[in-house]
Amino acid sequence: MPFRIARAPKSYKNIEFLNSPDARTIRLIAEFLEPARRFRQQGIKDTVVFFGSARIKSRKEASRQLQKVKKQIKKTSRVSKSLRSRLEAAQIDLEMSKYYEGAVELSKLLTSWSKKLYQQNRFVVCSGGGPGIMEAANKGARLAGGRSIGLNISLPFEQSPNPYITKELNFEFHYFFMRKFWFVYLAKALIMFPGGFGTLDELMEVLTLLQTKKLKKQVVVVLYGKEYWDQVLNFDTMVRLRVISPEDLQLFRFADTPDEAFKYLVKELKRLYPKETAITA
DSSP states (O other): OOOOOOOOOOGGGOHHHHTSGGGHHHHHHHHHHHHHHHHHHTTOOOEEEEEOOSSOOOHHHHHHHHHHHHHHHHTOSSOOHHHHHHHHHHHHHHHHHHHHHHHHHHHHHHHHHHTTBSSSSOSEEEEOSSSTHHHHHHHHHHHTTOOEEEEEEOOSSSOOOOTTSOGGGEEEESOHHHHHHHHHHSEEEEEEOSOOHHHHHHHHHHHHHHHTTOOOSOOEEEEEOHHHHHHHOOHHHHHHTTSSOGGGGGGOEEEOSHHHHHHHHHHHHHHHOTTTTOBOO
16 A cells, blocks of 8 residues: 655745745745735825935934044053054044934924825835834834834845834845835835945935936935035036036935925925825815
């Protein structure tokens, strides 16, 4: 009498297969369909996206680190090169913390404004879900009593979900390009705070999509912190050397304070989307 053979797992329940290179297409589709379903269930129609460095600290954290280094310096008779380097880094972190605080305040202002609109769940704050500026954006929304989105990415360093993301709107991506799709697909406004390679990548991709008119909707782009961006990117030189057109400089606007950025964003969103920005009585 032959032995009975156990049933094989169905393909869509076979974890080894789903994690294999052969199932990459399925994983890509899943990172499109699952967020789409959840956004629909949560009633999210559009977003205001905050980009910026994961390494920028809050003023409280930066001050604590600076005081710690200063205490160590007081205890030593000779300040080593390593300690001087740590002091300089802590001083820079404290200076850069103004952007963290600015992101908190701007997110708070935008969330308070969006909660007053006729249509709920409009212009919901969205971030990359990690620390730094991303955390600041989610924190500001939380302080205003609103919901916010975190589109996290699995990385070997830096990136873990911050505690201010709304639980139902906390996402985890493997593929950068699927994460970037969801950043842009729902966005009506994008705010670029100081950042590194990732922020520059996201900024240039968005500007390219706008420049080439691949985006069929109107998107407001704000570069927050003109002093930083002028040092990192010289747009005027790009115009002078004819690699971009003067008109391309109209694709974005600089802002240096939460109030300045907020007033410009609300003005432009009201102009571009008058029905969506109607205020409740």
